[in-house]
Amino acid sequence: MSIQPADLLQAAIEMRDRAYAPYSNFRVGAALLAKDGRVFLGANIENSSFGATLCAERSAFAAAVSSGVRSFQAIAIAGAPGDKKPDAPCPPCGICRQFMAEFCGPDFPIYLADGNGGVKICRLGELLADAFGSSQMHADK
Secondary structure (H helix, E strand, O other), X not given: OOOOHHHXXXXXXXXXXXXXXXXXXXXXXXXXXXXXXXXXXXXXEOOOOHHHOEOHHHHHHHHHHHOOOOOEEEXXXXXXXXXXXXXXXXXXXXXXXXXXXXHOOOOOEEEEEOOOOOEEEEEHHHHOOOOOOOOOOOOOO
């Protein structure tokens, strides 16, 4: 059974309940689909030292990479204030876009809950054009 974008979005929406966001009250959930079919979940984790905050997307990637996974198919993201349902797409921040580029190419699909029960589909290359990567560092991964 293949996992559909709607299934990933639902998992991301449910992950918002696990977010720790006492400062912004903006809860984000992410569901990352690995090429082997496993789904890794993440939620944002805020810190009083704001630079130490971990976004939901990086949380999901960290769980996957810590499990030895390095190949990914797609990610779904849902975010909104407090207990409200997402009412608009919540694209990843710049740091998360760069983090994704470490493991994913420009065609990597990003599914965003659109607030109407649907999905907005973006590609990483659209959100992070001309990404800095290993080629600029003359390094092979």
